Amino acid sequence: MSSDQTLHQRRRTLTPAELAGIPWLALLSPAERDIAVADLQISEAQPGDLVCRIGRPVTYWFGVVDGLLKMSGENADGQALTFAGLPPGGWFGEGTVLKREIYRYNVQTLRKSLVAGLPVDTFHQLLDHSIGFNRFVMNQLNERLAQFIAAREIDRMNNPDLRVARSLAALFNPALYPGVGEVLRITQQELAYLVGLSRQRVNEALAALAAQGTIRVEYGGLRVLDLPALRSRIFSQ
DNA sequence: TCATTAAATTGTT
DNA sequence: AACAATTTAATGA
Numbered sequence: 001m002s003s004d005q006t007l008h009q010r011r012r013t014l015t016p017a018e019l020a021g022i023p024w025l026a027l028l029s030p031a032e033r034d035i036a037v038a039d040l041q042i043s044e045a046q047p048g049d050l051v052c053r054i055g056r057p058v059t060y061w062f063g064v065v066d067g068l069l070k071m072s073g074e075n076a077d078g079q080a081l082t083f084a085g086l087p088p089g090g091w092f093g094e095g096t097v098l099k100r101e102i103y104r105y106n107v108q109t110l111r112k113s114l115v116a117g118l119p120v121d122t123f124h125q126l127l128d129h130s131i132g133f134n135r136f137v138m139n140q141l142n143e144r145l146a147q148f149i150a151a152r153e154i155d156r157m158n159n160p161d162l163r164v165a166r167s168l169a170a171l172f173n174p175a176l177y178p179g180v181g182e183v184l185r186i187t188q189q190e191l192a193y194l195v196g197l198s199r200q201r202v203n204e205a206l207a208a209l210a211a212q213g214t215i216r217v218e219y220g221g222l223r224v225l226d227l228p229a230l231r232s233r234i235f236s237q
Numbered sequence: 238t239c240a241t242t243a244a245a246t247t248g249t250t
Numbered sequence: 251a252a253c254a255a256t257t258t259a260a261t262g263a
Contacts, residue, residue, distance in 0.1 A: 187246060200251095203248065219246065219257050 014042055014116070018065050021089060022116065023178045027132030036126065041117040051107040051115055052093065058100060060117030063091040064179070067113020068190060073105045080106070084147065085171050085194040087186070089179025094137050097123050110190045143175045160197055164205035167195045168215070168222065169230040185221045 014037075019025060025033055041060065045051060051062055051069060069086035083105060086092060096103055097120050109115075126133040147170055154166045168191075171177065171184055192202040206222070209215045214230055216223040224230065 188248095189246080199247090200249085207248090217247085 014040070014065065018114070021065060021179045022063060023089060024091070024133060024136040027136055028126070028130055032126060032130050032133075036118065036122060039119050039122040041119070043115055043117070045109045045113045045115050047109055047111050049109050051109065052103045053106055054104060055102050057102055058093065058096045058120055060119055061091065061093050061097045061123045062107065063116045063118075064088050065114040065116050066179075067115070068110045068186060069107050069113060069115070070110050070194060071105050071107050082194055082196065084151065085110075085167075085186075085190075087171050087177045087180045087184060090177045091140065094123075094140060098127075110193065139175065143173065147173065147176065160201050161205045161208050163195055163197065164191070164202055165209060165214070165230050165233060167191070168209075168224070169227065172224050172227055172230065183218070183221050183223045187220060191222075 014022075019037065025036060028036060042065070045067070052059075054074065064086050066088050069090075071083045071086060071092065072080045073083055075081050086107070092107065093103070100120060127137065150166065150170065154163055154170075157163050157166070168184075171186070171194075172180055174180070188202050188206065189199050191206075192199040195202060197205075206215065206217050209230075210217050212229070212233070214224075214226045214233065216225060
């Protein structure tokens with residue numbers, strides 16, 4: 001894993017379909033939308049690229065247009081601790097942007113991804129003028145709080161099947177990751193890396209979930225059939 | 238468009 | 251960790 005690459009800004013315009021995948025754009029007035037779209041920085045990130053890094057001054061509010069990112073922190077020993085996976089439609093860093101501080105986590109790509117960035121000043125401009133944008137950010141903060149509370153429980157669980165199920169439920173959260181939909185594009189290796197289990201064990205857990213009719217395992221992705229079950233089902237040891 | 242080949246991903250030991 | 255089987259992506263006629 002090459003961990004020292006920085007995000008190369010290779011500008012690119014977004015296709016209409018990709019723009020439609022940015023959830024908060026639809027909440028803006030036409031004038032605000034034009035400003036936002038004009039200021040959006042788009043970059044194609046290679047696997048392992050760092051989108052943002054602990055200690056760096058905040059530059060953008062980031063969003064995943066396509067691909068898969070991993071948010072992680074460091075414990076006292078400098079060991080990486082994964083906080084969350086970031087699938088398409090996910091936006092992050094609003095807390096840091098709000099306070100104009102430094103990033104408190106690393107975000108790097110697990111595979112080739114398309115990442116959008118809204119400059120800090122534009123973010124604040126929208127926050128000062130758009131009710132819709134405020135609503136989105138507020139809801140975002142609330143959902144993420146719930147997600148991290150759930151993540152604490154996940155960390156305490158010793159049952160791998162449960163860990164995988166709950167982690168998947170988080171990735172399928174339609175409020176935080178509206179770009180995911182029914183099918184999540186993720187390999188079992190990537191999921192294993194996010195959950196902190198071996199690929200074999202994840203494969204086994206996915207098979208168990210599939211047998212229960214909760215998900216369907218597909219090549220290069222997973223289809224959710226019963227999201228409530230993923231969130232709440234109790235497994236027998 | 239089809240056939241062939243390489244690469245990626247999965248399932249199993 | 252290693253291996254075989256399967257699926258997808260890429261290539262070129």
